[in-house]
Amino acid sequence: MTTATAVQTPLAVKDLKVYYHTRRGPVKAVDGVSFELARGERLGLVGESGSGKSTIALALMMAHKEPARIEAGSILLNGSNLLDDNDEQVRLRRLSEIAMVPQGALNSLNPVMRIRDQVIDGLKDHNVRMSDGEFSQRVAELLDSVGLDRDVASRFPHELSGGMKQRVAIAIAISMNPSVIIADEPTSALDVVVQKQVVQTLREVQERIGAAAIMIGHDMGLMAQFASRIGIMYGGKIAEIGPVSDIFNNPKHPYTRLLISSLPDTRSKRRLEGIPGLPPSLLRPPPGCIFHTRCPEAMEICSQEIPPTRELDANRYAACHLYGDDDGKVVEL
Numbered sequence: 057m058t059t060a061t062a063v064q065t066p067l068a069v070k071d072l073k074v075y076y077h078t079r080r081g082p083v084k085a086v087d088g089v090s091f092e093l094a095r096g097e098r099l100g101l102v103g104e105s106g107s108g109k110s111t112i113a114l115a116l117m118m119a120h121k122e123p124a125r126i127e128a129g130s131i132l133l134n135g136s137n138l139l140d141d142n143d144e145q146v147r148l149r150r151l152s153e154i155a156m157v158p159q160g161a162l163n164s165l166n167p168v169m170r171i172r173d174q175v176i177d178g179l180k181d182h183n184v185r186m187s188d189g190e191f192s193q194r195v196a197e198l199l200d201s202v203g204l205d206r207d208v209a210s211r212f213p214h215e216l217s218g219g220m221k222q223r224v225a226i227a228i229a230i231s232m233n234p235s236v237i238i239a240d241e242p243t244s245a246l247d248v249v250v251q252k253q254v255v256q257t258l259r260e261v262q263e264r265i266g267a268a269a270i271m272i273g274h275d276m277g278l279m280a281q282f283a284s285r286i287g288i289m290y291g292g293k294i295a296e297i298g299p300v301s302d303i304f305n306n307p308k309h310p311y312t313r314l315l316i317s318s319l320p321d322t323r324s325k326r327r328l329e330g331i332p333g334l335p336p337s338l339l340r341p342p343p344g345c346i347f348h349t350r351c352p353e354a355m356e357i358c359s360q361e362i363p364p365t366r367e368l369d370a371n372r373y374a375a376c377h378l379y380g381d382d383d384g385k386v387v388e389l
């Protein structure tokens with residue numbers, strides 16, 4: 057994977073470490089994660105609870121709160137490191153360059169404001185100047201783009217269904233044509249049919265504005281519907297990352313293999329339930345490969361040395377001692 061500082065790469069995360077500081081010591085929720093997103097690319101981040109995927113989402117939005125702290129790494133957004141920005145610069149870059157579709161739109165929408173005003177507020181907060189008529193036109197276009205009737209603009213959130221609220225959240229997220237959209241389990245509270253529709257809408261608008269997108273979640277069926285590439289997270293690290301078809305059809309990392317083989321056959325029920333055994337302590341992670349306490353293929357070296365990440369195929373990376381120099385070169389993602 058190339059090291060990208062170019063503006064053509066909307067997002068390049070390098071060796072990101074996010075720790076929660078507790079009285080017992082630092083909990084290494086994200087521990088050296090690197091990846092890049094090309095323009096228009098869709099990455100799915102998958103993992104059990106506590107694997108660090110939601111912490112990554114918060115850190116990318118610079119919305120993490122104490123006791124979480126970014127310890128190291130960089131987040132290059134359109135070529136410039138978010139970690140070098142002051143609070144006001146970060147505030148202005150949210151929505152205009154990177155925007156989030158949250159887990160539950162119910163909690164992100166203001167219950168006492170009409171949808172129109174909520175959309176316009178975001179634009180005004182970013183110094184967008186338009187006439188009232190132009191603002192109304194922009195709201196109407198955004199509602200069109202997410203498949204909602206224009207009269208939704210005059211309604212309050214409680215007058216909308218869960219799926220409609222989530223579409224409003226998508227409309228707000230794309231209101232300034234950001235280069236990166238992050239969707240953190242965007243459909244978790246919705247029924248299966250509506251989930252698929254909302255994910256389809258997200259994909260359509262993402263393609264239309266050419267944004268890169270990250271979707272975080274458990275549902276492998278929705279991931280397959282949405283993502284072009286999937287990153288499998290375990291214990292705050294990326295175990296494997298590659299094109300969606302490769303991950304499903306030819307998983308390389310033992311953890312990925314267990315996840316894929318544990319999926320029920322019915323595609324619509326491909327919800328990640330986890331695998332036998334307990335997740336590792338991120339307060340005192342085991343030495344060597346962090347997965348070795350649960351890995352059916354663990355070898356002696358696995359409890360002694362952290363496996364390097366190798367490029368096993370084009371655009372395909374895994375961190376596992378099963379692979380040696382003959383399988384692929386060691387890379388720094």
Ligand code: SF4
Pocket residue numbers: 309310311345346347348349351352353354355358363375376377378
């Ligand atoms: Fe399993 Fe060893 Fe590979 Fe870790 S490095 S996933 S313990 S085989």
